[in-house]
Amino acid sequence: MTICGSDLMSLKKRSPEGFSESTILRIGIHALYAIKQLHEIGFVHRDVKPGNMMNDYGSENQLFMRLRLLNLGMVRNFVVRDAKGISLRKPRKNVLLRGTLRYCSLSVHRRLEQARVDDLWAMLYMLGELYVGLPWNRITVEKEIECPEEFVALAKYLRTLGYQDRPDYYKIYNWFIGAMKREKYSFSEKYEWEDDSLFTAKINTALDYSNREKSTKKALEGALQEKKFSRNFQSSNISGFEKEALLYTNIHEQNFKEVVLQL
Secondary structure, three states, X not given: OOOOOOEHHHHHHOOOOOOOHHHHHHHHHHHHHHHHHHHHOOEEOOOOOHHHEEEEOOOOOOOOOEXXXXXXXXXXXXEEEEOOEEEEOOOOOOOOOOOOHHHXXXXXXXXXXXXXXXXXXXXXXXXXXXXXXXXXXXXXOOOOOOOOHHHHHHHHHHOOOOOOOOOOHHHHHHHHHHHHXXXXXXXXXXOXXXXXXXXXXXXXXXXXXXXXXXXXXXXXXXXXXXXXXXXXXXXXXXXXXHHHHHHHHHHHHHHHXXXXXXX
């Protein structure tokens, strides 16, 4: 089992002044990617929440933080594979509530079959809680909360999706990254829970990686010009590091087309 860091709720408690908008947007991008990866192989999580998202700084070759989506005890496949191929699983008429109440979508509260969109609703509620707190957590009257305008756009978009619909993950990503660009935020900014030594080490790692990336790009361009490179990775001029990165890209695209784009 991979050893990870702390979950998002623990990190929130260690940050007395709360999370900045920059931190929330970066968490949103990482959380979206983690959820999309699970959806791509045909499963919905059904319990997305801060306690099930853990930070992971990974190996020395990895840039900055990423999030791991844990606790797969309530996952359910929404696709079935048989002799006819891949198809969407038919929703059940009667289902029990699965998940944590404060992050559940309206359809989950109505005891409807959970779909990909419900994981994204939970993600949105999770981000709202980490940023300003959920309005229904401890109050009984209607209250508006301040949040990035992209969250409002996301909520309106999610209302248009049903059980059978595939979310447009790229659209959601563009909302988050667009907000970061508008406010001139950077992925290299310090998170509230990071101490100075960790932040310094992170920046040094980024600089080292950037230098190696430039060297790798130059080597790839040279190999392509000399026609010594093939998609089958038969060229001895491409290093193992480069092959691994390209192979990951191919596998990622193949899984995406095979499972998600058909539904």
